[in-house]
Amino acid sequence: MLDFAQNTLDGIMVGASYALLGLGFTLTFGVMRRLNLSYGPTIMMGVYAGAYVSLNVYGSLLLALAIAVAVSVIVGLVIEGVCFRAVQSDNPLASMVSAFAMWMVLEEIIILLTWGRLFPVQNPSGLSTFDIGPISVRGDYFALFVAAVVLMVGIYWLLFHTAFGRKVRAVGENRKSAQLVGIDVNRVSREIFVLTSAFGGFVAFFIAASLHQITPGFGLWATVKGLIVMILGGIGSVPGAVLGGLLLGIIELQAVWYIGASYRDLIAFALLFLFLVVRPRGLLGQGERSS
Amino acid sequence: MTDYGISVLSLICMESFVALSTYLLLITGQVSFGQQAYFGIGAYVGSSLTALAGFDLTFAILAGALVAGVVAAGVGALTFRLGGLYFAIATLAFAELIRLVWVNINYQVEVDGFMVGPKGSEGFRDIRYLLDNDISSNQYLWIIVLWLALVIAFFIVLERSRLGLAIRMVENDETAAASVGISPTRHKIMAAAMAGAIAAIGGVLFAHFMTFIDPRNFGVMLGVHSLAYAMIGGMGTFIGPLIGVGIDIGLLESLRIFSGYRMIVFGSLVAAILIFRPRGLLDEKTVHRISMRVRQALGNNRKSTRAVTDDPG
Structure with a gap:
């Protein structure tokens, strides 16, 4: 029972970061009606840049985070331009394949620059494990959790209490009508890429810090986690992404404890496949909407 | 021909199986990121049959194709109703699921004093069929070409047959197809089974060519590449994906100036072609x-x- 509670707590803390990756996917999809598979590699570029600066130039967590966010945003805008704005095909899958092609490019750039070796990411210092009663809390997980919650509150506020959020939701509801009432859809698309890349880069840096390292496989990892969370929660649903992230985190950590670490990803993919077959609209999805 | 030339040609041919498999689904209107799953099933089933049970290579290829075809039909039946985006994600999930099955599979049998068999993430070593039967790499290239020719012949017949027309009609307009008595679901499942079997033939051949396979051979990048082949080569005819494979491996691999930058050049090429020719170089109109x-x-x-x-x- 204690193990179960401990796993659940760890799962919630890890799951909060998954939730943000899922939010990145779901928000982009809501506005673009296209899937940005390059999301993981985009924020990976940010983490590498931040880690590089904090290792070689000036060791400061804040500076590293700022660099990570800035580089993620720049790469995100490039992806938006090349894979979404320029690909004017009515087939939504053209952008998807294009994003995949850019993913290859980004991953290869990283491999060329780092020789494919793993790259250390400094853990925010002074975060040691502390105990609450019989349960122990890992300091870096706790930092990850706090960062994720702060970001989620910020995103919620942006989406539901600002003019920008209203536009995003209007475009998500119906792209054509949004255009008719005078919303600059292209501009909203660009802004949503800036937003998702920025918080993606931020949370990715904390994830990498809790792992103490980053490898070129991080892009795939982040994309897959975000995709699973988005499907679990229901495409386009913001609360669904949060719920899906927590669920995935808890299930993964329970699976690691009770079945074995090598089954962690197997369970995650099985869950994704099962959800797609049994309940494609996810936990809180609106049902199939035509794109 | 030099050994290097033979191995590059063999690789081109083997990748072609996966590319054609993805293409077959594309012309039914389904984008699959997961045909590497069936390539992997073929590789593992086929090499288990020859290396562990001592079967003949031809039998292994047919059996691998059959198993993959049945699995693909089952997966298709479960996922085709999802359509478009959800289907693409489902194929990706299934392929990764299968890859992780290879990572967790551990089964060895003693053959001639050696322990042979899939060993989790370390892979499946000693698929010694070619060595044991004195098949040179040159001869093996001909075996690969023969199988590829069979598959291509199948495509030529398909594109001229009623079935091929029906499949393309399902892509263009499912409702119209259904209204003239063409069942979209049945044709899609049939296409999925055939696509799975084609990928598996390539998988069996690949495993015996390499003599050693490991789960990383069947990662998502293989599926993406095969999709990119069809996308850049063109979706108008089966020659499209073959051109795609030729461009990637033949051109970029043999032009050594690109070595190390292959992914960057190829990725940018795909992105550029999608902007300027969204349906590839050889599209239906051309x-x-x-x-x-x-x-x-x-x-x-x-x-x-x-x-x-x-x-x-």
């Missing part, structure tokens, strides 16, 4: 125009010969 022109040329010839023979003077 194919139609070329075939019209060829037919016209042939027609003119026939007419002029007839004119000559008909001329009484």
